[in-house]
Amino acid sequence: MVDSIGVAVIGAGMAGKAHAAAWRNAPSLFAPTLPPVRLVSVCDAYEPVAEESARRFGYERHDTDWRAVAAADDVDVVSVVVANHLHREVVEGLLDAGKHVLCEKPLSDSLEDARAMAEAARRAAGRGLVARTGFTYRRAPGLAAIAELVGDGTLGRVLHVSGRYWTDYGASPDVPTSWRFTGAPGTGALADVGSHLTYVAEFLAGPVVSVSGGTFTTAVTERPVAAGFALRGQDVPLTGERVAVENDDYATFSARFADGSVVGSLEVSRVATSHPNGLVVEVFCEHGAARWDQERPSEIGLALQADGSRTGGYRQVVLGPDHPYVAGGMAMDAPGVGWGQNQMFEYQARAFLDEVAGVADPLPRNATFDDGVHNMEVLDAVARSAADGGTAVTVPTSTVPTSTQEQDA
Numbered sequence: 079m080v081d082s083i084g085v086a087v088i089g090a091g092m093a094g095k096a097h098a099a100a101w102r103n104a105p106s107l108f109a110p111t112l113p114p115v116r117l118v119s120v121c122d123a124y125e126p127v128a129e130e131s132a133r134r135f136g137y138e139r140h141d142t143d144w145r146a147v148a149a150a151d152d153v154d155v156v157s158v159v160v161a162n163h164l165h166r167e168v169v170e171g172l173l174d175a176g177k178h179v180l181c182e183k184p185l186s187d188s189l190e191d192a193r194a195m196a197e198a199a200r201r202a203a204g205r206g207l208v209a210r211t212g213f214t215y216r217r218a219p220g221l222a223a224i225a226e227l228v229g230d231g232t233l234g235r236v237l238h239v240s241g242r243y244w245t246d247y248g249a250s251p252d253v254p255t256s257w258r259f260t261g262a263p264g265t266g267a268l269a270d271v272g273s274h275l276t277y278v279a280e281f282l283a284g285p286v287v288s289v290s291g292g293t294f295t296t297a298v299t300e301r302p303v304a305a306g307f308a309l310r311g312q313d314v315p316l317t318g319e320r321v322a323v324e325n326d327d328y329a330t331f332s333a334r335f336a337d338g339s340v341v342g343s344l345e346v347s348r349v350a351t352s353h354p355n356g357l358v359v360e361v362f363c364e365h366g367a368a369r370w371d372q373e374r375p376s377e378i379g380l381a382l383q384a385d386g387s388r389t390g391g392y393r394q395v396v397l398g399p400d401h402p403y404v405a406g407g408m409a410m411d412a413p414g415v416g417w418g419q420n421q422m423f424e425y426q427a428r429a430f431l432d433e434v435a436g437v438a439d440p441l442p443r444n445a446t447f448d449d450g451v452h453n454m455e456v457l458d459a460v461a462r463s464a465a466d467g468g469t470a471v472t473v474p475t476s477t478v479p480t481s482t483q484e485q486d487a
């Protein structure tokens with residue numbers, strides 16, 4: 079085993095801070111089997127954010143150019159948490175420099191770049207490097223609990239999936255433009271939160287093989303331009319200029335899964351006022367149904383047909399040490415403690431560090447870059463469906479996900 083692992087984070091915006099905190103906390107989840115983890119650098123192109131985040135989360139230094147992280151001998155593992163269109167350049171540079179890389183979702187903003195990144199990851203794997211994608215909801219104990227109930231026959235085969243990821247970060251027309259509002263149709267809400275929702279739906283129901291009914295709308299067609307650095311949700315001075323919103327505020331589609339009788343309906347939005355982070359997924363199965371709601375992440379709803387109609391119906395199951403990932407994973411290791419989305423980043427970081435260090439692993443591996451390509455192929459099929467009036471589009475089978483169901487088997 080290596081003597082120690084040096085970590086760095088590139089991009090210290092909304093999700094970058096979650097990564098910075100996660101590397102710090104990951105070694106304290108579960109038994110202390112990891113070598114010492116050194117918190118080396120937080121890098122952000124905007125220096126005040128880099129400097130403050132490094133201090134806040136206890137990193138040794140900050141950088142403003144990702145190339146400094148790539149060149150640093152004391153860094154082994156790097157999170158890439160910048161805008162999607164920047165992922166490829168940074169990830170390939172880091173892999174070339176011999177770093178293990180955890181890259182945020184979606185893998186990129188174009189399929190071509192995502193496929194090139196997966197190829198780079200395959201080459202890097204030959205040099206012993208780990209490259210994974212941050213589908214953070216994969217780490218939600220509630221979703222893993224439902225997958226377990228499907229897999230062990232309690233719920234049985236999924237018949238129908240319904241999912242929505244409603245957010246409201248774009249609901250106000252006064253929210254300034256940013257990288258999230260530029261790019262081709264499908265790079266908006268669909269890529270941003272639809273990537274998560276699609277991954278979750280596949281985690282529960284298996285690979286999507288075709289989509290139909292793709293529909294996009296851009297509800298807010300122009301946005302103001304911020305004068306200077308603007309983090310999401312912060313009030314910033316504006317230039318007075320307004321620019322066009324290029325991509326989707328809302329997207330919906332139907333999915334058909336590899337088990338041809340299984341279908342799903344998925345809907346995403348960034349203009350759903352009063353739903354800041356509303357991921358809800360529900361599966362209807364042979365023997366019952368289950369649902370999970372991001373706003374109540376440490377419980378699931380469960381309905382079993384065997385309960386009959388007199389006393390049956392949805393019941394609340396409070397998650398605890400009897401459920402996946404929980405036992406031994408939290409400082410207060412007791413039922414009913416509860417947790418939130420930040421902890422999913424910690425599980426994700428822990429799984430990554432376990433893989434790099436080669437230690438026995440309490441958590442399944444993170445998604446591969448091939449999984450990230452497959453996810454983008456589904457989203458691309460939705461965009462093609464939308465461009466063609468909602469027609470059915472087949473998803474290529476070359477990169478069917480491997481790191482979810484198979485890893486849990």
Ligand SMILES: NC(=O)c1ccc[n+]([C@@H]2O[C@H](COP(=O)([O-])OP(=O)(O)OC[C@H]3O[C@@H](n4cnc5c(N)ncnc54)[C@H](O)[C@@H]3O)[C@@H](O)[C@H]2O)c1
Nearest residue numbers: 089090091092093094122123124159160162182183184214
């Ligand atoms: N897994 C999740 O739950 C989750 C949640 C939010 C965002 N994300 C993903 O994380 C990534 C970043 O999203 P965000 O919301 O944190 O974005 P953000 O805009 O809040 O932050 C991006 C940061 O990158 C910095 N930056 C820009 N160019 C840079 C460069 N060349 N080098 C270094 N830093 C640079 C910016 O200054 C900013 O601080 C995206 O891929 C997004 O999809 C994932």
